[in-house]
Amino acid sequence: MTAEISQETNPRRPLNRERILAAAVAVADDGGLDALTMRGLAEALDVEAMSLYYHVANKEALLDGVAEVVVEEILDEIADLPGATGADDWKEAMRSRILSARQVMLRHKWAPWVLESRTTMNGAVLRYYHGFLEIFRAGGMSYDLAHHAMHALGSRALGFSQELFDPSPGSDDEAVSEELFAQMATEIPLFLEFMEAVAHDDPEDQTLGWCDDKSEFEFALDLMLDGLDRLRIAG
Amino acid sequence: MTAEISQETNPRRPLNRERILAAAVAVADDGGLDALTMRGLAEALDVEAMSLYYHVANKEALLDGVAEVVVEEILDEIADLPGATGADDWKEAMRSRILSARQVMLRHKWAPWVLESRTTMNGAVLRYYHGFLEIFRAGGMSYDLAHHAMHALGSRALGFSQELFDPSPGSDDEAVSEELFAQMATEIPLFLEFMEAVAHDDPEDQTLGWCDDKSEFEFALDLMLDGLDRLRIAG
DNA sequence: GAGCGTACTTGTACAATGTAAGGCTGTCAA
DNA sequence: TTGACAGCCTTACATTGTACAAGTACGCTC
Numbered sequence: 102m103t104a105e106i107s108q109e110t111n112p113r114r115p116l117n118r119e120r121i122l123a124a125a126v127a128v129a130d131d132g133g134l135d136a137l138t139m140r141g142l143a144e145a146l147d148v149e150a151m152s153l154y155y156h157v158a159n160k161e162a163l164l165d166g167v168a169e170v171v172v173e174e175i176l177d178e179i180a181d182l183p184g185a186t187g188a189d190d191w192k193e194a195m196r197s198r199i200l201s202a203r204q205v206m207l208r209h210k211w212a213p214w215v216l217e218s219r220t221t222m223n224g225a226v227l228r229y230y231h232g233f234l235e236i237f238r239a240g241g242m243s244y245d246l247a248h249h250a251m252h253a254l255g256s257r258a259l260g261f262s263q264e265l266f267d268p269s270p271g272s273d274d275e276a277v278s279e280e281l282f283a284q285m286a287t288e289i290p291l292f293l294e295f296m297e298a299v300a301h302d303d304p305e306d307q308t309l310g311w312c313d314d315k316s317e318f319e320f321a322l323d324l325m326l327d328g329l330d331r332l333r334i335a336g
Numbered sequence: 337m338t339a340e341i342s343q344e345t346n347p348r349r350p351l352n353r354e355r356i357l358a359a360a361v362a363v364a365d366d367g368g369l370d371a372l373t374m375r376g377l378a379e380a381l382d383v384e385a386m387s388l389y390y391h392v393a394n395k396e397a398l399l400d401g402v403a404e405v406v407v408e409e410i411l412d413e414i415a416d417l418p419g420a421t422g423a424d425d426w427k428e429a430m431r432s433r434i435l436s437a438r439q440v441m442l443r444h445k446w447a448p449w450v451l452e453s454r455t456t457m458n459g460a461v462l463r464y465y466h467g468f469l470e471i472f473r474a475g476g477m478s479y480d481l482a483h484h485a486m487h488a489l490g491s492r493a494l495g496f497s498q499e500l501f502d503p504s505p506g507s508d509d510e511a512v513s514e515e516l517f518a519q520m521a522t523e524i525p526l527f528l529e530f531m532e533a534v535a536h537d538d539p540e541d542q543t544l545g546w547c548d549d550k551s552e553f554e555f556a557l558d559l560m561l562d563g564l565d566r567l568r569i570a571g
Numbered sequence: 572g573a574g575c576g577t578a579c580t581t582g583t584a585c586a587a588t589g590t591a592a593g594g595c596t597g598t599c600a601a
Numbered sequence: 602t603t604g605a606c607a608g609c610c611t612t613a614c615a616t617t618g619t620a621c622a623a624g625t626a627c628g629c630t631c
Contacts, residue, residue: 139589152609222501222512224520231524238526244533253556255497262490263498266457277457285459289466291473298479321488328559374618387580
C-alpha cells in the first residue's frame with residue numbers, strides 16, 4: 102500500500118537501464134560529455150552513484166548503451182523515408198538518411214565522441230547499416246563496392262565528420278590564433294589571399310561563419326555519393 | 337665539478353619542453369594514450385610529476401605540444417616530395433603527401449585521438465595545410481574550391497580516417513559480436529550474403545583481415561581526389 | 572668566498588573520478 | 602515466520618590532474 106502511494110507521489114520511480122540511458126543522454130545534452138559522470142548521472146536520477154552499477158556493468162557499458170540510444174534515435178528519424186527503388190534514386194535515399202542522421206548529431210553534439218570511441222557495433226547500428234546495404238543493392242552495386250562505400254563514408258554515414266581544430270562553441274578563440282597567424286605571415290603567404298577570397302565569397306551570410314558546417318558536410322557527402330555512383334555505373 | 341660529472345654520468349639531463357614532448361610521444365607509443373599520465377610521463381623522465389608543470393602549463397598544453405610534434409614528423413616525412421607543377425600532377429602531389437601522413441599515423445596509432453581533440457591549429461598544421469593550398473593553386477583550383485576540398489578531406493588530410501567500431505588491436509572481440517549477429521539474423525539478411533561475398537573476394541590475403549585498412553583508405557582518398565579534380569575542371 | 576636572486580625541481584595535499592566490497596531493506600515464496 | 606533475492610546504499614580506495622609552498626642549485630655581484 103505504502104508502496105503504491107510512493108509509486109505515485111514519489112518521483113523516485115524504480116531505476117532501470119532505459120531510464121539510466123535516457124538520463125545519461127539528457128545530462129550530456131546539457132553539460133557536455135564531461136558532465137556525464139557516474140555521480141552526476143546518479144544525482145540527475147536522484148539516486149546514489151553505486152546504484153547505477155546494478156543496471157549497467159560500468160561506464161564503458163553505459164556509453165555503449167548511450168551510443169545505441171542515439172542510433173535508435175536516428176532509426177526513428179528515418180523510419181518514414183522512402184527506400185531506394187533502383188539506380189535512379191539510390192543516391193537520394195542515402196542522402197536523405199545521412200542528413201537525417203546529421204540532424205540527430207546536431208541535437209547531441211557530444212555523440213560523435215561517444216560513437217567514435219565504441220569498439221563494437223550494437224543492434225541499432227547493424228540495422229542502420231543494413232538499410233544502407235539495401236539501398237546499395239537496390240542501386241545495383243556489388244557487395245564489394247558497397248563494402249568500399251561503407252568504409253569511404255565512414256563516420257559521415259552516421260551523420261558527422263569530426264571537424265579538426267574546431268573551437269568549442271562558446272569559447273571565443275579561433276581555430277588559429279591571430280598571433281600565430283601574424284607571426285607566420287611570411288611562411289604562409291597563400292593563407293592571406295585565401296582567407297580574404299573565401300571570406301568575401303559570401304559576405305552577407307556571416308551568421309554561419311565562413312565555414313558553413315551544413316554546406317561543407319553536404320559538399321563532401323555529394324562528392325562521395327557522386328564518385329560512388331560513377332564507380333557503380335562503371336561496374 | 338660534481339655537477340659536471342653528474343651531467344655526464346647521470347642520465348638526468350635538464351628537463352625542457354622538447355624532451356618532455358618527445359618522451360610523451362614515446363610513452364603513448366608503447367602504452368597507448370591511457371598510459372600518458374603526468375605521473376607516468378614524469379617517471380619515464382626520471383622526474384617528479386610536478387616538475388613537468390614548469391615547462392608545460394597543464395595536460396591540455398602537453399597534448400597541444402604532442403600534436404605539434406606529430407605534425408612536424410609529417411612535415412619531415414614529406415619534406416623531399418616534389419610539389420605540384422600544374423593540373424597534371426596536383427592529385428599525385430596531394431596523394432603522396434597524405435599517404436606519407438598516414439605512415440606517421442601508423443607509427444602513432446593514438447595520434448588521431450589527440451589531433452581530433454585539439455581545438456586550435458599549431459604552426460606545424462598551418463605549414464602543412466599551406467602546402468596543400470600551394471598544390472590546389474598549382475592545380476588551378478579557386479580558393480573557394482580549395483576551401484571545400486580541405487573540409488571534405490577533413491582528417492584524411494592528416495592521414496587518418498577514424499574507423500568506426502574498430503576493435504582495439506590485441507583484443508579478440510569482433511566489431512560485431514557473433515551472438516548479436518546470429519540473434520538478428522532475420523532482421524539483417526543482406527549482411528549474411530554481404531559477409532560471404534566480401535570475404536570470398538580476396539581469400540589468400542587474410543592477414544590484413546577482410547577490411548584492409550590501407551586499400552580502404554586509398555579508395556576513399558582517390559574517390560575524393562577524383563571528385564575534386566572533376567569539379568576543378570568543371571570550374 | 573659570502574650573499575643573493577633566478578631558474579628549476581620537489582613534497583605534500585586535495586578534489587574529482589570510477590568502482591570494489593559488503594550492508595541494508597523491502598517483497599515474495601515456501 | 603523465515604529465508605532468499607532484487608534493488609539500492611554506505612564506505613572506502615586507487616588513480617588522475619594540479620594548487621601551493623618549500624626546497625635546491627647555479628651564476629652574479631660585492
